[in-house]
Amino acid sequence: MSLIEVRHLCKEFKIAKRQEGLTGALxxxxxxxxxxxxxxxxxxFSIGTGEMVGYIGPNGAGKSTTIKMLTGILxxxxxxxxxNGLIPYKERRRNARQIGVVFGQRTQLWWDLPTIESFELLKxxxxxxxxxxxxxxxxxxxxLDLDEFLQTPVRQLSLGQRMRxxxxxxxxxxxxxxxxxxxxxxxxxxxxERMRSFIREINKNRGVTVILTxxxxxDIEKLCQRMILIDKGQVMYDGELTKIKExxxxxxxxIVDFEENIDDFSLDGVEVIKxxxxxxxxxxxxxxxxxxQLISQISEKYEIKxxxxxxxxxEVLIRNxxxxxxxxxxxFTDKTRI
Amino acid sequence: MMKTFKMYLEFTRKSFQRSAAYRVDxxxxxxxxxxxxxxxxxxxxxxxxxxxSVENISFQSMLSYILISMALQGIHNAGTPLWEIQYRVRxxxxxxxxxxxxxxxxxxxxxxxxxxxxxxxxAILPLYIVIFALFQPxxxxxxxxxxxxxxSAALGYLIRYSLELxxxxxxxxxxxxxxVEDVFYFSISLFSGSVVPLWFFPDWLxxxxxxLPFQGIYFIPNAIFIGExxxxxxxxxxxxxxxxxxxxxxxxxxxxxKASMKIVVQGG
Ligand SMILES: Nc1ncnc2c1ncn2[C@@H]1O[C@H](COP(=O)(O)OP(=O)(O)OP(=O)(O)O)[C@@H](O)[C@H]1O
Ligand SMILES: [Mg+2]
Numbered sequence: 172m173s174l175i176e177v178r179h180l181c182k183e184f185k186i187a188k189r190q191e192g193l194t195g196a197l198x199x200x201x202x203x204x205x206x207x208x209x210x211x212x213x214x215x216f217s218i219g220t221g222e223m224v225g226y227i228g229p230n231g232a233g234k235s236t237t238i239k240m241l242t243g244i245l246x247x248x249x250x251x252x253x254x255n256g257l258i259p260y261k262e263r264r265r266n267a268r269q270i271g272v273v274f275g276q277r278t279q280l281w282w283d284l285p286t287i288e289s290f291e292l293l294k295x296x297x298x299x300x301x302x303x304x305x306x307x308x309x310x311x312x313x314x315l316d317l318d319e320f321l322q323t324p325v326r327q328l329s330l331g332q333r334m335r336x337x338x339x340x341x342x343x344x345x346x347x348x349x350x351x352x353x354x355x356x357x358x359x360x361x362x363x364e365r366m367r368s369f370i371r372e373i374n375k376n377r378g379v380t381v382i383l384t385x386x387x388x389x390d391i392e393k394l395c396q397r398m399i400l401i402d403k404g405q406v407m408y409d410g411e412l413t414k415i416k417e418x419x420x421x422x423x424x425x426i427v428d429f430e431e432n433i434d435d436f437s438l439d440g441v442e443v444i445k446x447x448x449x450x451x452x453x454x455x456x457x458x459x460x461x462x463x464q465l466i467s468q469i470s471e472k473y474e475i476k477x478x479x480x481x482x483x484x485x486e487v488l489i490r491n492x493x494x495x496x497x498x499x500x501x502x503f504t505d506k507t508r509i
Numbered sequence: 510m511m512k513t514f515k516m517y518l519e520f521t522r523k524s525f526q527r528s529a530a531y532r533v534d535x536x537x538x539x540x541x542x543x544x545x546x547x548x549x550x551x552x553x554x555x556x557x558x559x560x561x562s563v564e565n566i567s568f569q570s571m572l573s574y575i576l577i578s579m580a581l582q583g584i585h586n587a588g589t590p591l592w593e594i595q596y597r598v599r600x601x602x603x604x605x606x607x608x609x610x611x612x613x614x615x616x617x618x619x620x621x622x623x624x625x626x627x628x629x630x631x632a633i634l635p636l637y638i639v640i641f642a643l644f645q646p647x648x649x650x651x652x653x654x655x656x657x658x659x660x661s662a663a664l665g666y667l668i669r670y671s672l673e674l675x676x677x678x679x680x681x682x683x684x685x686x687x688x689v690e691d692v693f694y695f696s697i698s699l700f701s702g703s704v705v706p707l708w709f710f711p712d713w714l715x716x717x718x719x720x721l722p723f724q725g726i727y728f729i730p731n732a733i734f735i736g737e738x739x740x741x742x743x744x745x746x747x748x749x750x751x752x753x754x755x756x757x758x759x760x761x762x763x764x765x766x767k768a769s770m771k772i773v774v775q776g777g
Contacts, residue, residue: 184775184776236776239776243607243608244604244607244608244772245774246774260773263607265610267609267610272608277602279605279608283527283530284526288523288526291519292523295515296519296610296611297610298516
């Protein structure tokens with residue numbers, strides 16, 4: 172069996188309806204009306220030991236809800252979850268010992284203690300052997316540069332520092348599995364890169380299984396071999412990242428700056444998908460044409476100032492799925508949409 | 510077992526250290542405490558004016574009662590379970606407490622013990638040693654009376670703690686606790702005998718108070734302290750405290766189980 176098994180997982184929230192006016196308020200004291208919101212709708216996947224999986228989807232897709240159920244702080248409405256054999260919400264404390272969790276939006280450290288004391292508390296809470304604690308602290312320090320702020324109370328840390336402290340705290344007790352809900356949110360480029368290399372290190376050298384959610388596709392591209400894409404509580408795609416790129420790699424875009432404005436540009440096998448001043452974005456299929464062939468054809472007819480080639484970005488693909496509510500198969504077959 | 514205890518003690522230690530960082534808070538508490546001591550001291554002085562004793566209680570005893578009561582209240586007020594839990598519920602942090610391999614109500618208790626011991630050692634104890642030396646009220650004369658008083662005071666603390674945390678957990682079901690909170694605090698301060706001993710109550714009110722858990726918080730330990738409860742009378746009083754503690758703690762566990770169920774079903 173895989174390390175993490177999720178079968179037909181569903182979660183619906185009951186939301187009390189607010190009733191208008193005074194009589195409504197009184198009535199709601201005795202008889203509340205509810206609407207239900209389906210946050211996760213029949214999700215299944217399984218994740219093996221050592222995998223690093225990107226769990227992505229637009230706002231409100233149900234990512235955090237899924238993570239919360241995997242950690243045991245939320246009970247599924249139906250469906251099954253096994254995390255290393257445990258049912259998280261039934262064996263919450265035992266599960267807590269085998270997982271590490273970071274919610275980027277909020278810290279789990281003690282707000283008004285110096286950072287180092289939060290770590291020491293965790294050492295006691297998880298009963299981490301002193302040697303192990305020292306080794307871990309040394310390693311985390313090396314990559315995350317914790318020393319810089321260990322004596323500072325958590326509430327005074329910058330966002331980047333706090334995130335570093337939080338992820339270190341989540342890993343102190345050597346969890347087998349790490350859940351990261353938006354671990355790079357609000358970080359600058361350098362801090363993001365540092366966070367990523369830390370996650371990569373933990374996954375590679377310690378074999379920690381990682382599931383992370385993010386809105387930054389470059390997190391996924393740089394970290395994950397596999398991505399699970401969800402929308403409206405359902406899985407839209409689950410598979411390798413490279414497969415999407417290969418399929419989409421068939422189309423490429425040539426960006427051409429012409430010397431002068433051209434009204435009647437046309438060329439066989441090339442479609443103009445955008446234009447701005449003298450610049451044109453030209454889409455072509457690279458299995459039919461090569462870029463150099465096209466460039467020479469264009470330069471025979473027109474004066475070219477500058478030229479560049481763009482591979483379709485994963486972002487574009489994802490946006491299509493979000494915006495047009497496509498399943499991946501649809502996107503693959505309806506290629507004119509890119 | 511030992512290790513688990515050590516873990517909870519770590520919370521006590523950390524919260525002791527944290528209290529040290531919040532000196533101003535500590536000072537404002539102690540000033541508040543001295544002020545209400547002054548006010549109630551004057552009120553009782555005025556009420557006793559011209560009388561040696563009221564209802565067989567000498568002024569000397571009453572003075573002792575109000576002093577020890579204020580000292581105990583100073584200790585109780587250093588812990589803030591109600592405030593903490595309401596804060597955690599409002600911010601949704603409460604859900605994340607459930608990610609930890611410890612028992613939340615228990616860890617709150619140990620955290621509170623930290624700030625209480627800090628406050629006790631640095632403020633309450635020195636302050637009340639001076640005050641007691643100044644006014645020379647009745648104090649326990651035997652080691653056993655001291656022991657029983659401390660036992661009773663500890664039971665009283667645990668009763669109040671359980672009640673307050675239970676009440677705080679009701680925040681889950683109530684959107685506004687304002688009015689209910691006032692009633693709760695009023696009941697505690699009246700029925701616990703915090704400033705008016707139960708024997709001064711009209712009969713019907715005294716009977717009502719004797720049926721409630723609150724008398725175990727201050728009234729019983731205070732009465733033991735001043736020697737008004739002594740000899741064989743002490744045992745039923747302590748038994749009353751123990752029974753109420755069991756009930757209140759049971760209630761706390763029950764409400765906590767319900768509340769944590771609600772958190773994990775409704776997502777905080
Ligand atoms: N406790 C709750 N009560 C009611 N509805 C909730 C609750 N938690 C989440 N929801 C709803 O469930 C849906 C999924 O929310 P979730 O937080 O899982 O989204 P997400 O994928 O993490 O989004 P984001 O990218 O914005 O973080 C949303 O429509 C949200 O409003
Ligand atoms: Mg989220």
